Amino acid sequence: MRGKLIVFEGLDRAGKSTQCNRLVESLQQDGQKVRHIKFPDRNTPSGQMINSYLKGESQQNDHVIHLLFSMNRWEAAPSILKDIEEGTTIIIDRYYYSGCVYSAAKNNPTLNLKWAHGPEEGLPRPDICIFLDISAEDAAKRGGFGSEKYENLQMQARVRELFGYLMQSSPEKDDFVRIDAAGSLNHVQQRVKEVVVKAMGRVDAEHLPLRFI
Ligand code: NYM
Numbered sequence: 001m002r003g004k005l006i007v008f009e010g011l012d013r014a015g016k017s018t019q020c021n022r023l024v025e026s027l028q029q030d031g032q033k034v035r036h037i038k039f040p041d042r043n044t045p046s047g048q049m050i051n052s053y054l055k056g057e058s059q060q061n062d063h064v065i066h067l068l069f070s071m072n073r074w075e076a077a078p079s080i081l082k083d084i085e086e087g088t089t090i091i092i093d094r095y096y097y098s099g100c101v102y103s104a105a106k107n108n109p110t111l112n113l114k115w116a117h118g119p120e121e122g123l124p125r126p127d128i129c130i131f132l133d134i135s136a137e138d139a140a141k142r143g144g145f146g147s148e149k150y151e152n153l154q155m156q157a158r159v160r161e162l163f164g165y166l167m168q169s170s171p172e173k174d175d176f177v178r179i180d181a182a183g184s185l186n187h188v189q190q191r192v193k194e195v196v197v198k199a200m201g202r203v204d205a206e207h208l209p210l211r212f213i
């Protein structure tokens, strides 16, 4: 059986890293082969440019930084495909949904969701995307946002609105399961596991092929 592609999305401070780690551990305990990755991958050359932009150490125009984030995913795509083919499930902390939404949230008149989607087309499409939902205000209460670009209330509120649009009206809307992330870590973890086990089971039972964006 092929591996599955499972993505976590959400605002900064929604708890994605914690829930990714817990899911990886839990699936491994079930005897599954799992690889955990994260975008942006700050270690590759494109990732180093992204890192310096996010930290405010360099400037990029909105379109260029968008393409760098996309490039960062394309660099990883062959190894994702190979693992999935060989039966390893990939859990990703942020993917192209963040790519589209954060770029479009800047309200640049020539960079809307449609433009942002273009460079992502052809990447492997998730079997499921778990949106850990938290309000921008609650996110800010969790020890506050950091100092990186985009980590402010106004931007996060706009990001959440656009995620809402993706989940309701985009062609990808059925990829999403929204989980309320304001609850306890253990409760969220349980919900995540239920949702993931169901989605993975469905791929196997119906022999669903991996799709592409
Ligand atoms: N981000 C992340 C984007 O703007 N576009 C993308 O394609 C991706 C994957 O980078 N605020 C933004 C969202 C985050 C920031 O991610 C760094 P993280 O998960 O906080 O390290």
Ligand code: MG
Pocket: 012, 013, 148
């Ligand atoms: Mg962050």
